[in-house]
Amino acid sequence: MGSKEDTQTDPPCISRACAIQNCLQKSNYKEEKCRKEVDALYECCNQFYQEKGEDASSVCCPKYDLLKLKIKQRSQESA
Template sequence: MADPCKPQACAIQDCLKQNNYNESKCTQAIDQLYACCSNFYNQNGEEARSPCCPIPRLLRFKIKQRENEMVDAKLMES
């Protein structure tokens, strides 16, 4: 089975290369990968594995971490 999230993972790599590995310039691509991975686990169960996706527990942590960073960024704008 082909990895359904491989295009999103490749998009992150391309974005990082184009932006001198500045992750802050690739947040949209990262969010798209995490959304794909969430869908992957919702459809296939948490025991499923994808080389392009963090394990479910780590994925949830990373999504929560990114949400907190967005809240912090919005607070700094105020």
């Protein structure tokens, strides 16, 4: 399922959030092994906010301002 479809689910981005939980369980809760899944959730949530506005809400997504901060931190870590 692509990011566009994930934003249309109820709640938005639920499959991305579940993928993180599955990854954490499989990796004995080593968060660094689930970076790809976390990044996919952030991408989905970012798309969700672009579609619905900064005041939108999903139990699967951090608040808009926190999401932007997390994305910025991730990009700095990758640089």
